[in-house]
Amino acid sequence: MKTRITELLGIRHPIIQGGMHFVGYAELAAAVSNAGGLGIITGLTQKTPDKLAAEIERCKGLTDKPFGVNLTFLPMMDAPDYPGLVQAVIEGGVKIVETAGNNPAEYLPALKDAGIKVIHKCTAVRHALKAQKIGCDAASVDGFECGGHPGEDDIPNMILLPRAADELEIPFVASGGMADGRSLVAALALGADGMNMGTRFLATREAPVHDNVKQAIVAASERDTRLIMRPIRNTERVLRNPSVDRVLDIERDRGSDLHFDDIASEVVGVYPRVMLEGQADSGPWSCGMVAGLINDIPTCQELIDRIMTEADGIIRERLANAL
Secondary structure: OHHHHHHOOOOOOOOOEEOOOOOOOHHHHHHHOOOOOEEEHHHHHHOOOOHHHHHHHHHOOOOOOOOEEEEEOOOOOOOOOOOHHHHHHOOOOOOOEEEEOOHHHHHHHHHHHHOOEEEEEOOHHHHHHHHHHHHHOEEEEEEOOOEEEOOOOOOOOHHHHHHHHHHHOOOOOEOOOOHHHHHHHHHHHOOOEEEEEOHHHHHHOOOOOHHHHHHHHHHHOOOOEEEOOOOOOOOOEOOOOOHHHHHHHHHHHHHOOOOOOHHHHOOOOHHHHHHHOOOOOOOOOOOOOHHHHHOOOOOOHHHHHHHHHHHHHHHHHHHOOOO
């Protein structure tokens, strides 16, 4: 399948694995890329430029296919060494970067001078237009269904994707609610050039996380996610568990007087405990509504092959027969 995104990135299938904290390691990124998609290493999980450089080298040893690095620019009291992380990407020979969070304009000149294609993750059309204006090569458009941070506009992909198609000139992929061949065909029909999957790739054999996490996703329905941190405008969609319920109780009790410190004990430092140690109920962790469509834990190759076979069947048979 050829789309503007496969041509731009030099990949076989229009499927991207999004950056995920304590998930996007070399083994997952390489498995996705070897299966014909685009795997992504999560830069901030590596914490320092030296560690990111080592992870890039490890990935290069596992695949000869294109892969990317996610760089999420966040406002922090103790900010990461972003210039150093960017330099590690450049020196590592990576040719694709997924940016997220704050405007990446400060780092675009260095990335573009190195011949790197930049995909910026957006939750609104206006953000995607800004990404296009500052020189990003593509956008990843995140609908309200997505795990992690869906923004504050609450626009689902059935509306957001065609709106993006109406406005954008650069290629874009659909993110949020993507799981199978139906998702891919729907994304293409709505104007996208491919799809980005996070939660679906989390529940694969190669995802380097504890089996408790994968089983929690398989067991979940589409009704088992919750939105936390809405009162402080840092909304995150997470899988419901006792810790999430405690956060929501605090938010209801504090109302408009909520401060991050009120919930910090529940949300800080969660990902190592959850993803690596398997304490899946010990804190909130990102998960999309798409959990309701996830019923197994395949290899990345099996998953991508299945998606493409299903998409091909829908296009050739169901849609053709409808004409």
